[in-house]
Amino acid sequence: MSLEVVLANGSVIHTGRKTLKSVTGYDLTRLFVGSEGTLGVFTRITVKLLPLPEKIETLLVFFATTQDAVQSASQIIFNNLLPRAMEFIDKSSITCIQGYRQEMQIPAEVNALLLIDIDGKEASVKAEASLIEEIVRKNHAIRVASAKNGQERDVLWEVRRAISPALYNIAPYKINEDICVPRSRILEILDRIANIHNRYPSLKVACFGHIGDGNIHVNVMYDKGDQQKTFAERMIEEILRNTVEVGGTISGEHGIGNVKSAFLSYEIPPMELEIMKDIKRLLDPKGILNPGKMFSC
Known part of the structure; x- marks a missing residue:
């Protein structure tokens, strides 16, 4: 609901309110929550608790x-x-x-x-x-x-x-993605993933996740060796491109971090991406907060 945040220059700001509703000014709380630690350090977080169900x-x-x-x-x-x-x-x-x-x-x-x-x-x-x-x-x-x-x-x-834990019995390495698509396109993206998998038969793929909100965890598993790793990375790239094509997002939960920064432009158009970078430069001009995260350049 609200945050106390220390900015890169050491100043402290407060975002949001403790009220159930507030639309005063920009929604800085959501901006900071979605910034993966690249805009500020949280020192106080106010949350709303829900009662346990009967x-x-x-x-x-x-x-x-x-x-x-x-x-x-x-x-x-x-x-x-x-x-x-x-x-x-x-x-x-x-x-x-x-x-x-x-x-x-x-x-x-x-x-x-x-x-x-x-x-x-x-x-x-x-x-x-x-x-x-x-x-x-x-x-x-x-x-x-x-x-x-x-x-x-x-x-x-x-x-x-x-x-x-069971997936590691199938292969020693895995890449776990957390794509999310409109619920009406779930079957389509699963079919597309299966078709992509057909081009990489040496890999193993498992899909599971929160189907109620369209969030699917796609796990690509591979054995030791540079070729296997290359195949897995290529398959992931194809899956992410197809996810965006059906109106989905490349990350429903996990965020971008380091690994997905190269794929951010698949989903975010150039102008919107530049606005995000401008915000980063404004609040952290020296790039000291989570350096390298989110933006690859």
Whole structure:
């Protein structure tokens, strides 16, 4: 909601307000929050807390096809149902999980999963869970597993938590991207990623993430060797270009940092990029705050 920020010259400024609404002047709070530490150092942050929900229910839904899973997610949102989490897990990720945790029983015919959390008042959670089950079954869900307490939820969420460590059993190196596309283009970007992967058959690719907001974590895994690394970097570049082509962003969560600075111009037009650099030069003329981050030149 508000920040206390130390600028590069040592002066201290305050942005935002403690009120629930404020549109006075420029929104400096969002500017600094999105600056990846390149504009100032935060010394105080004011946040708004949300109360814990009365009830949480988790559903793990098994599908035979990616299309059925994506279609289900789209219809859930279209029907004005807003789960607090809706995770998509593709076949490659499922295979990794099965190799990493033998006890996780996922039928061979399952090619996609949705992991869905619903929270709120007990009556509303019950009603929403029922509607979501109806939607996924209409979209050919093979099975719906439900968890109604913390212990059962932890068991279902372990499927999602196991993915990242499991990927290292497939290959020793990986590049993890966090693209985000309009929800209506999720299936298209997954198809494009599959087509790109066909040109690099020696690599392994796993896609999972927050399908409720269109945020997909694309993991490109490769073995030791300069050629494998080059192939992985080329594939990532193609994925990022295709993401922007379908109206998406090259980073939904992780930011630009050092690694993605070379790709910033894929998404940000020259004039807007120059404005960003002007702001950086104004607030940090000597370039001492997170030097090299965000802008490659």
